[in-house]
Amino acid sequence: xxxxxxxxAIRKSKEYIDGxxxxxxxxVPADVVADAHKYFTWDNEKRTFGEQxxxxxxxxxxxxxxxxxxxxxxADPENNGVYLDYVREYLDAMITADENxxxxxxxxxxxxxxxxxxxxxxxxxxxVRLGIDEKNEDYMQVCQxxxxxxTDTSYVNSKGHIVPKEYMEEALGYNYWHSWANHKPPRFKxxxxxxxxxxxxxxxxxxxTKDAAQLALVQERLNxxxxxxxxxxxxxxxxxxxKDDLCKFHWTxxxxxxxxxxxxxxxxLPEEYMEKRKEALKIFVDGMLKYQDESGLWxxxxxxxxxxTNRLEVSGTxxxxxxxxxxxxxGWLDESYRDAAVKAFTAITELKLDGDGLHDIYFRASADxxxxxxxxxxxxxxxxxxxxxFIMAYxxxxxxxxxxxxxxxF
Numbered sequence: 571x572x573x574x575x576x577x578x579a580i581r582k583s584k585e586y587i588d589g590x591x592x593x594x595x596x597x598v599p600a601d602v603v604a605d606a607h608k609y610f611t612w613d614n615e616k617r618t619f620g621e622q623x624x625x626x627x628x629x630x631x632x633x634x635x636x637x638x639x640x641x642x643x644x645a646d647p648e649n650n651g652v653y654l655d656y657v658r659e660y661l662d663a664m665i666t667a668d669e670n671x672x673x674x675x676x677x678x679x680x681x682x683x684x685x686x687x688x689x690x691x692x693x694x695x696x697x698v699r700l701g702i703d704e705k706n707e708d709y710m711q712v713c714q715x716x717x718x719x720x721t722d723t724s725y726v727n728s729k730g731h732i733v734p735k736e737y738m739e740e741a742l743g744y745n746y747w748h749s750w751a752n753h754k755p756p757r758f759k760x761x762x763x764x765x766x767x768x769x770x771x772x773x774x775x776x777x778x779t780k781d782a783a784q785l786a787l788v789q790e791r792l793n794x795x796x797x798x799x800x801x802x803x804x805x806x807x808x809x810x811x812x813k814d815d816l817c818k819f820h821w822t823x824x825x826x827x828x829x830x831x832x833x834x835x836x837x838x839l840p841e842e843y844m845e846k847r848k849e850a851l852k853i854f855v856d857g858m859l860k861y862q863d864e865s866g867l868w869x870x871x872x873x874x875x876x877x878x879t880n881r882l883e884v885s886g887t888x889x890x891x892x893x894x895x896x897x898x899x900x901g902w903l904d905e906s907y908r909d910a911a912v913k914a915f916t917a918i919t920e921l922k923l924d925g926d927g928l929h930d931i932y933f934r935a936s937a938d939x940x941x942x943x944x945x946x947x948x949x950x951x952x953x954x955x956x957x958x959x960f961i962m963a964y965x966x967x968x969x970x971x972x973x974x975x976x977x978x979x980f
Contacts, residue, residue, distance in 0.1 A: 571912050579919040580971065583964045586923055590957060591639055592652050599660035603627045603679055610635070612954035614933060625689060626681035628664055630767055631954030633693025636660050638961025640696060645968035661697060665712060673708045674715055684719045685729040687749030688764035691716060695771040695834070702778050717775045720746070720768065721784060729753075741812075743794020744787050748809070748937075758809035758817050758937050765795060766827035770834035777838040788835060789843045795828070796850050804857020805872060809937035817937045820861075822868045824937075826889025826959065829854055833896040848902045855894055855903060859910055862890075866910075866917030870932050871943050879944035884922050884931045885956035888963040891915045895966035899973070908970070915963055931956025 590612065591597060602608045606626075609616040612635060615625065636657045643653040666676040675683060683690045694716045701709035718725050723734050731737075737750040739759070747755045748764040769788050776784035798813045799806045801820070808824045809817040832854065836847050861872040867882040868890060874880045894911035897903035922929045933948040933955070950956075 571909065571916060575916055575920075576912065576967075576971070579916045580964070580967055582919045582923060583960070583967075586928065587639075587642070587961050587964060590952065591635075592656050599656060600663045603660065603663035606678075610954065612952050612957050614950060614953055625686075626679055628675060628680035628683065628690070628693055630689045630692035631958060632660070633696050634958030635954050635961060636693070636958075637696040637699075638958050638965060640699065641962050641965035642968065645965050645972065657696070657700070661700065661709065665708060673711045675712060682728075682751075683716070684727040684733075685731065686751045688746060688761075688767035689749075690767075691720065691771055692767040695774065698771055698774045698778070702774070713771075713775055717772070720772060721781075743791050743798075745791045745794060756809075756937065757939065758815070759811050760795065760799075761809040761937050762795070762799065762806060762824040762828040762831075763937075765791070766831040766834075769831050770838075773835045773838040782840075785838070785840060785843075789839065789846070792832065792835065792847070792850065796853075800853075801857075803860065803873070804853055805861070806854070806857075808935075817939050819935075819937075819941070819943060820872045821935055821943055822870060822872045822883055822886025823889065823932060823935075823955070825854075825858060825872065826886040826893070829858070829893035830889050830959070830962070833893050833900075833902075836900070836902060844902075851893075851897055851902055855890075855897065855907060858890060859907075862910060862914070865921060866913035867921070868914075879946060881930050881949060882921070883949075883956075884918055884928060885953075885959055886932075887914050887918055888956060888959035891918075891963035892959060892966050895963070895970055899966065899969055912967075912970075915967055918960065918963075927951040928957055928960060 597610050602610055610632060613632060615629065639653045640657045643650045664675055664679055665673050667673050694713055697709050698713045700706055701713055719727060719733055721734055723732060726732055731753065737747045738744055742760055745760045746768060747759045748761040749756050769791060772784060773788045799810050801807060805820045806825050806828060807816045808819045808821045832847065832851050839847060862868055863876060863882055865882060867887045869876045869880050870883040871880050876882055891911045891914050894903065894907050898905060898908045929951050930949050931953040933950050933953055935943045
């Protein structure tokens with residue numbers, strides 16, 4: 571891969587990301603959050619809502635976009651403060667105070683956070699990062715409430731249920747059900763998606779508050795997933811109730827969520843857990859690389875032939891770029907893995923990004939053991955579940971280039 575192609579990919583990505591966020595006249599966080607009928611252009615869930623928008627503005631896909639922008643800021647804090655301002659505007663718009671000054675998520679904007687399921691907690695991973703990095707007590711107060719929802723066995727939520735008692739099972743390695751809306755489990759209780767929605771937030775908050783018991787549970791949850799959802803070829807099934815009760819699809823985005831979860835959790839876990847996590851990360855990446863297309867991308871269902879209905883797909887590919895580059899940067903993966911990630915990122919910009927946007931982001935697939943991974947209408951442009959991870963992947967490319975520059979300066 572030539573440096574010229576890498577530079578072009580980075581420049582093209584920046585233009586796209588800035589147009590989607592800080593330079594957009596439509597995607598203005600405070601304006602969107604304040605109006606129930608406004609939506610970010612990447613938010614196809616809210617765009618099509620009925621009486622209430624799905625997950626409101628506090629949603630995992632909005633959170634992932636914002637976290638990606640925060641990662642861009644962190645790649646170069648001296649020059650990228652505008653991204654931090656954008657992310658702060660979003661988070662501040664979501665928070666309200668009661669008559670006693672207690673800060674919490676504004677319910678009319680954040681929706682049914684404490685009783686829906688794993689998806690509703692993903693954005694808290696961004697909140698806790700800023701809370702810790704900036705020593706923001708307001709953000710940490712909101713995080714404390716969300717952490718309580720998930721871990722306090724005496725807390726009764728707004729629907730009269732206790733989440734860690736009712737929806738977290740020892741038989742599932744202490745993993746939570748992916749969803750607990752209506753007090754009913756989904757067909758498969760543990761989804762790879764749900765690992766990403768919950769464990770980065772729990773691990774980072776637990777590390778900050780020195781909650782060793784929760785950090786041990788995070789390790790146990792990941793161990794259970796590794797034991798029960800891994801396939802003989804090293805890839806992972808989308809969801810499971812046990813090793814013998816599986817949703818047998820190698821959906822690239824689900825595996826990408828899991829890869830990102832591992833990379834983010836590893837930042838917070840004690841050293842005593844890291845050898846196991848590094849081993850699991852390497853096995854995962856090795857399994858995925860077996861199915862990387864010659865173009866550099868991964869298909870929507872990784873082990874199936876590329877067709878018009880099983881396309882080379884952007885969200886899962888972006889997640890693999892982020893996972894691999896972050897793993898290499900932190901020394902969890904060997905330097906030799908970097909080339910595959912750079913090839914993938916460059917391919918996204920050359921094959922899927924043009925003046926009309928970022929294409930072939932798969933919108934939605936359910937873990938119900940049916941093939942709902944090949945609907946042509948679900949390949950969308952600028953969808954948040956793909957544009958967010960793409961921004962995260964871009965941030966890792968920036969950090970990689972910064973590392974090269976630092977090396978040259980020595």
